[in-house]
Amino acid sequence: MIHTLAETGSTNADLAARLRASESVAEGDWLVADRQTAGKGRQGREWLDGAGNFMGSTVVHLRFGDPEPASLALLVGLAVHEAVTPLLNDGLSATLKWPNDLLIGRAKLAGILLERVNDSVIIGVGVNLAQAPEVPDRETVALQGVDRDAFAADLAREFAAELERWRNFGLAPIVQRWLAAAHPLGTPLTVGEPGEEGLIGAFAGLAEDGALLLRLADGRTRAIHAGEVRLTPDS
Structure with missing residues (x-):
């Protein structure tokens, strides 16, 4: 079920x-806002809303035997990718980072934020359906002309399907589909916060x-479990 609000600070905070x-x-219900006044992204960054964009959250109650909770970001990414792909104009494609x-x-078209509360994970999703908010230090893009409520229904359906696969078949199929x-293997990436020198390498897949597996210039591969990942400017 999808519950809508005209305005709230943050759907993640509400849940x-x-x-x-x-x-x-x-589990399976979504809280969707027409407007968020205190939306945020990773590490508390402000994520300004835009009229007509999708801003919503849902919750997963962790069960014994579930894969690692952090891997929910992968299945949410797949659900958003599946919901967005049919809406793209010819010649355009969306890629997960x-x-x-x-x-x-x-x-950036969409972002995901996971927050743990006891034995539950709140999943917040923002998708630029109508307009692209101005965000410091990064490009943004919007789909335009997409009905928010129809998209919300599509995303809820795709997420439910991905969650069932995650629980029934484990993480390996999710990793392969992700x-x-x-973006292609070998894509140059920088891991580190904006303004920092960062760790530079090439995308070598997922563990x-x-x-994230990052291949360094000396040939070593490093596993990255958390951090800000950016496409290296000359990539």
Whole structure:
């Protein structure tokens, strides 16, 4: 079920408050806002909303035997990719960038934010359906002309299917499908916060646990489990 709000601070924060208050939040339900006044991305970065864009959150209640919770970012990315792909104009394609972005070319179309509350993971998704917010230090892009409510229904359906696969078949098939939707192997990447020198290497795939594999200039491969990943400017 999809619940909509005209305005809220953050759909992630709303669900977190309910979970901390021991309120029932059904897995599979989505909270979608017409406008967010305190939306955020990774590491607390402000993510400004835009009228007509998708801004919503859902929750996964972790069960015994589930794959590593951090790997939910991969299946959410796949769900967003599947929902977006039919909406792209001819000649355009969307690519996944680890750990939580969907790009068209070098521009960010969608972002994902995971937050843990006890034994639940809140998943926030923002997709630029109507307009591209101005974000410091990165390009953004919007689809335009996409109905928000129809997209929300499509995304909820795709996410439910991916979650079922994640639980029933484990992480390995998710990793393989994610790689097929990502930028090519060998893509130059920089790992580190903007303004930092960062660790420079080439995309070498994903580890079995979903970590990013970065091939360094000396031939070594390093597993990256967390961090800001950017396409290197000359890539």
